[in-house]
Amino acid sequence: MSTPTTRRSLAIPRLPASDILGWAVIGALMVLVGVPVIFVLVQAVFPGIGLTRDWGFSPQTLAEIAERPLWQQSLRNSLVLAGGAMIGGGLLGFALAVLRHTVRFPGARLLDVCAWVLLVTPSFILAQGWVLFASPSGTFTAIFGSTVLADLVFTPGGLIVIMSLTRFPLSYLATTAALHWEDPALRHAAALSGARGWTILRTVRLPLLAPAALSGAVLIFIDTIGDFGLPAALSASYQFPTLPYSIYASVRQSPVRFELAGVLSLYLVAILSLSVLIYLRLLRRHRFASLTAQSVAFVAPPARRPWRWSALVVAFAALSLGVPLGSSLYVSLSHSVSRGPSWENLTLEHYRAITTGGSTILEGAVNSLLIAAAVAVLATILGFLIGVVLTFTRFPGRGFIDLTSTITLAIPGIVLAVGYIFVWNQPVLSHVGLDLYGRPVLLVLAGTAAAVPVALRLQLGALAQVPESQLHAAALSGVPLIRRLRTIVAPLIAPAVLSALVAVFASGVFDLAATTMLAPPSFATLPVEILREYDRGKYGYATAGAIFSAVVIIGLAAVSTVIGRRLTRRVAPTATSPHRKEPAR
Amino acid sequence: MRIPALIAVAAVAATTLTACASTASPEASPDDLDAASCSVEDGDLRVYLNPFGSTLSDKFTDDTGIGTEIADLGGGEILARIAAEANNPQWDVVLLDGHGSLEALADDDQLLTGHQLTNLEQLTAEGQALLRDDHAWVPFSQHAAAVIAYNTDRVGETDAPRTWADLTRPKYAPIGIADPAVAAPAYPVVSWFFQDLGTDSAEDYFDTLFANGLHTYEKNGPVGEALISGETTVAALQEQNVYSMIEAGEPVDFVWPDEGAPGVVRAVAISADTPRPCAALTLVDWLLEADTVEYLMEHGEDDGIFTPLVEGVDTSSLPDDRPADAPLLLTDASFAAEHEAAIKDWFADQQAR
Numbered sequence: 001m002s003t004p005t006t007r008r009s010l011a012i013p014r015l016p017a018s019d020i021l022g023w024a025v026i027g028a029l030m031v032l033v034g035v036p037v038i039f040v041l042v043q044a045v046f047p048g049i050g051l052t053r054d055w056g057f058s059p060q061t062l063a064e065i066a067e068r069p070l071w072q073q074s075l076r077n078s079l080v081l082a083g084g085a086m087i088g089g090g091l092l093g094f095a096l097a098v099l100r101h102t103v104r105f106p107g108a109r110l111l112d113v114c115a116w117v118l119l120v121t122p123s124f125i126l127a128q129g130w131v132l133f134a135s136p137s138g139t140f141t142a143i144f145g146s147t148v149l150a151d152l153v154f155t156p157g158g159l160i161v162i163m164s165l166t167r168f169p170l171s172y173l174a175t176t177a178a179l180h181w182e183d184p185a186l187r188h189a190a191a192l193s194g195a196r197g198w199t200i201l202r203t204v205r206l207p208l209l210a211p212a213a214l215s216g217a218v219l220i221f222i223d224t225i226g227d228f229g230l231p232a233a234l235s236a237s238y239q240f241p242t243l244p245y246s247i248y249a250s251v252r253q254s255p256v257r258f259e260l261a262g263v264l265s266l267y268l269v270a271i272l273s274l275s276v277l278i279y280l281r282l283l284r285r286h287r288f289a290s291l292t293a294q295s296v297a298f299v300a301p302p303a304r305r306p307w308r309w310s311a312l313v314v315a316f317a318a319l320s321l322g323v324p325l326g327s328s329l330y331v332s333l334s335h336s337v338s339r340g341p342s343w344e345n346l347t348l349e350h351y352r353a354i355t356t357g358g359s360t361i362l363e364g365a366v367n368s369l370l371i372a373a374a375v376a377v378l379a380t381i382l383g384f385l386i387g388v389v390l391t392f393t394r395f396p397g398r399g400f401i402d403l404t405s406t407i408t409l410a411i412p413g414i415v416l417a418v419g420y421i422f423v424w425n426q427p428v429l430s431h432v433g434l435d436l437y438g439r440p441v442l443l444v445l446a447g448t449a450a451a452v453p454v455a456l457r458l459q460l461g462a463l464a465q466v467p468e469s470q471l472h473a474a475a476l477s478g479v480p481l482i483r484r485l486r487t488i489v490a491p492l493i494a495p496a497v498l499s500a501l502v503a504v505f506a507s508g509v510f511d512l513a514a515t516t517m518l519a520p521p522s523f524a525t526l527p528v529e530i531l532r533e534y535d536r537g538k539y540g541y542a543t544a545g546a547i548f549s550a551v552v553i554i555g556l557a558a559v560s561t562v563i564g565r566r567l568t569r570r571v572a573p574t575a576t577s578p579h580r581k582e583p584a585r
Numbered sequence: 586m587r588i589p590a591l592i593a594v595a596a597v598a599a600t601t602l603t604a605c606a607s608t609a610s611p612e613a614s615p616d617d618l619d620a621a622s623c624s625v626e627d628g629d630l631r632v633y634l635n636p637f638g639s640t641l642s643d644k645f646t647d648d649t650g651i652g653t654e655i656a657d658l659g660g661g662e663i664l665a666r667i668a669a670e671a672n673n674p675q676w677d678v679v680l681l682d683g684h685g686s687l688e689a690l691a692d693d694d695q696l697l698t699g700h701q702l703t704n705l706e707q708l709t710a711e712g713q714a715l716l717r718d719d720h721a722w723v724p725f726s727q728h729a730a731a732v733i734a735y736n737t738d739r740v741g742e743t744d745a746p747r748t749w750a751d752l753t754r755p756k757y758a759p760i761g762i763a764d765p766a767v768a769a770p771a772y773p774v775v776s777w778f779f780q781d782l783g784t785d786s787a788e789d790y791f792d793t794l795f796a797n798g799l800h801t802y803e804k805n806g807p808v809g810e811a812l813i814s815g816e817t818t819v820a821a822l823q824e825q826n827v828y829s830m831i832e833a834g835e836p837v838d839f840v841w842p843d844e845g846a847p848g849v850v851r852a853v854a855i856s857a858d859t860p861r862p863c864a865a866l867t868l869v870d871w872l873l874e875a876d877t878v879e880y881l882m883e884h885g886e887d888d889g890i891f892t893p894l895v896e897g898v899d900t901s902s903l904p905d906d907r908p909a910d911a912p913l914l915l916t917d918a919s920f921a922a923e924h925e926a927a928i929k930d931w932f933a934d935q936q937a938r
Contacts, residue, residue: 051671068930073937137814239801239936249766249933252661255689255926256668336833337814414665421669430673438675516662517669521631521654522642528658535659536887537806537826 017481022395025386029404032382032449036419037411041269044262050422051258061263074246075267080156081163081242082225088164089224090217093171096316098209101179102201105306107313112176114317115169119503120557121325122510123229124527125546126166128534129324131233132331132543134158139327142340159240163224165320170223171216174461177496178212179205212461218279219457222272222409243268244412251414258418265415269407276406325550332544350544361545364524365552368515371440371525372508375447379508380501382448383455388485391463392471409453413446417517420446438520446514451504458503462496463489498564502557509553619701620870623863629654630864633663634680635769636851636888637881641680644880645871651864659804660686660769667695677859678868683769684715684724684850685776685921691721692922697855700866704873712894715850715918722854725872726891727913729846730770731762731821734809734830734839739818746819748842749778752794759798761808761820766929768804770823770849776916777847779928788931795935812837825887828904841911848913851891875899 039050048055065071100111132138134153141147152158190200228244243264250260303309331337332350339345354361386405389395425437436442466489474484515525526549533542629652638657646652660681690696698719715724735745746757763771779787802808805823812820813835830837853872855865871877875897882889883902
């Protein structure tokens with residue numbers, strides 16, 4: 001184990017550039033997240049502010065939750081779902097990552113593939129897949145003639161299981177990133193002291209993984225509590241209102257009630273802030289920089305009964321990935337779900353309709369892919385810089401940065417989009433040429449804001465393992481900050497940077513709410529086109545569009561992952577001594 | 586600058602921007618605006634619309650030479666977008682299902698009034714009756730927001746519900762309906778019951794449905810799918826969805842009650858702040874031409890199934906299953922606008938109980 005030392009005032013006194021970086025990050029976050037969110041939140045107590053002259057102070061809406069059964073139910077459902085998924089998905093992801101990197105067995109890589117595909121597949125498509133499978137009008141009932149699955153799945157417990165199966169990759173990847181390197185001296189020391197495998201795992205490896213595991217679990221909580229994909233898909237067959245769905249409904253009803261959206265968003269932000277604070281406290285107690293010059297890529301020993309693990313992994317992949325994507329595929333290849341499986345019911349007509357000329361889904365796919373690519377680059381860079389400020393500096397606004405960079409997970413996309421319209425459609429901006437509303441660039445900015453939490457969290461775990469001594473040494477040698485980040489930090493956490501880039505790209509393609517509200521007129525986008533077909537009840541065509549886009553997304557993600565891994569293959573830690581950091585603040 | 590100071594600056598900026606925005610005056614001057622004599626402004630006409638999409642915009646451009654930019658969205662998204670743009674509207678014309686929503690916009694002075702349309706006399710007597718004195722919105726067509734659809738595997742034709750009151754009989758439960766808070770055509774259904782029965786009786790009616798089993802779905806598409814699968818026995822389903830299911834051979838049939846079916850009015854309106862009022866009037870006038878309506882009925886797929894409120898339209902493209910001259914029950918626009926929030930809140934809370 002590394003030994004405790006007093007944290008050297010490395011960054012701030014000797015690196016004034018880190019102050020500049022901190023303020024630049026705050027500036028970017030204020031523009032992307034802070035101001036639009038404040039515009040929405042203040043609607044809770046100042047309804048109409050920023051929109052009309054008739055706004056006034058009206059705090060009574062804040063207490064309306066006591067009178068509205070819908071809101072109380074939404075709050076309860078959100079907490080139960082997010083809490084359950086955090087525990088279920090967190091443990092699942094952690095256990096699978098430890099399994100994957102503790103023993104070697106055939107098919108272990110299937111877990112990586114499974115986690116990646118789930119991560120890059122839009123939440124709405126996965127949730128829709130589960131609904132298409134399990135609902136009383138779904139494929140399970142059509143094939144087996146029984147609604148028993150619907151009775152099991154469409155309960156709070158069933159939904160927690162679905163969310164855990166869908167969200168576990170966040171925990172899995174965070175833990176996997178932390179397992180990427182290890183210092184064998186730690187294990188050897190424990191072994192020399194008489195510790196056996198399980199003791200070494202429990203007392204050496206697991207504590208070192210605590211920050212990553214907690215990071216993953218909290219990420220699942222905040223991702224779930226702000227998730228709109230599942231409630232949107234569920235709304236087709238089960239009454240399970242959550243806070244994001246109630247916010248969505250309040251913004252879409254007529255008359256539009258932004259003040260209700262503001263109040264409910266305030267609740268979400270309060271819950272999120274609390275969870276971030278708890279997360280930071282937990283992290284402060286369990287933080288180790290375990291990368292040293294002796295660190296090597298961990299090589300797992302062969303498993304004793306490899307086929308047992310292989311079978312488990314295959315079964316798990318079939319459940320978590322096969323069910324939602326398989327049911328979507330089935331629907332996309334059927335004339336009608338209710339007719340059940342038969343050759344007569346099999347058709348390619350939906351795919352033909354998508355790929356023939358004039359298909360708006362194709363046009364939307366091209367636009368959405370371009371926007372997602374821009375979002376991926378911007379969000380990953382910003383996430384990296386935020387991670388650097390949080391990890392390596394004593395910049396005084398770190399708490400604020402952490403909160404602001406996480407908050408968009410709790411703000412439903414449609415609310416963030418409304419905030420963007422409030423801000424970027426102000427007449428005063430048109431005088432200075434900054435009236436971005438109605439231009440595709442606003443989709444990029446909104447997408448970046450929504451993606452920053454994921455981009456940050458996926459890099460933060462890896463950054464926590466980079467010893468400051470390496471940066472310190474470079475700083476003493478007069479290397480400027482940007483070069484230190486580029487030549488030391490970035491290569492060390494390259495796999496995490498790549499993860500962030502791919503994950504953000506994939507989720508950006510299907511950023512439904514933002515594109516609905518912010519897309520310029522006559523600008524087709526993929527999620528809007530697909531959802532429109534769902535709403536019309538054209539499930540076959542809509543799922544064909546979803547499967548088609550999921551294949552494109554997964555394909556692009558896979559290609560960029562392979563290319564990225566080749567580019568980063570030679571990277572290895574280059575530190576010269578073990579080092580332990582003082583807890584982050 | 587400290588963080589709280591930054592937040593304070595943002596809040597002050599919000600207030601300042603409001604002030605700036607509020608002083609902006611409408612660019613249109615409707616008093617002397619006559620579609621027959623004004624000249625079309627430069628630039629594309631920005632149209633927010635729920636039905637027809639590019640079928641409408643392409644044909645309009647072909648016919649008039651006026652370019653368009655359309656936002657083809659759900660009714661809810663359109664209203665949210667219009668509300669969020671309130672201090673700097675980016676739309677010129679809106680076309681959607683739900684005269685109550687347009688009435689609310691008119692009451693809020695967001696729609697152009699006092700203009701002269703050339704083809705207004707083309708409206709049928711029913712259309713004229715719906716027209717506001719200030720012409721803030723112009724009715725275009727109407728259709729059934731809900732008929733009584735049933736799964737023929739579960740209910741025989743002779744045993745099917747014939748009236749809206751029949752839906753309260755437990756043997757027809759569970760009943761499917763689109764969520765009035767989200768689906769644009771569903772609110773006209775619920776609001777009609779509130780207007781027709783009065784608040785207390787309407788609440789009793791829906792309470793009975795909830796008690797028996799009322800399944801709400803986000804949109805009419807999923808309502809139809811649930812009916813096909815037998816997840817629900819009977820549904821209050823938008824008429825267009827019913828015809829396409831019958832045509833596809835699904836086990837579904839429907840009853841258009843003798844008392845009538847709650848209807849929704851499709852209507853068009855112009856933004857009070859449009860910089861292109863003349864081009865916008867051209868579009869509204871174009872919509873009131875019989876040829877245009879016929880074209881949209883023929884090429885609008887499901888959106889083209891409606892009763893036109895324009896005279897002289899050949900309606901032969903309507904599905905054979907649609908009964909001719911079937912009665913529609915329309916909620917009064919001002920009633921719908923005035924009680925919208927209260928009715929939707931009540932319905933949503935009942936669902937959550």
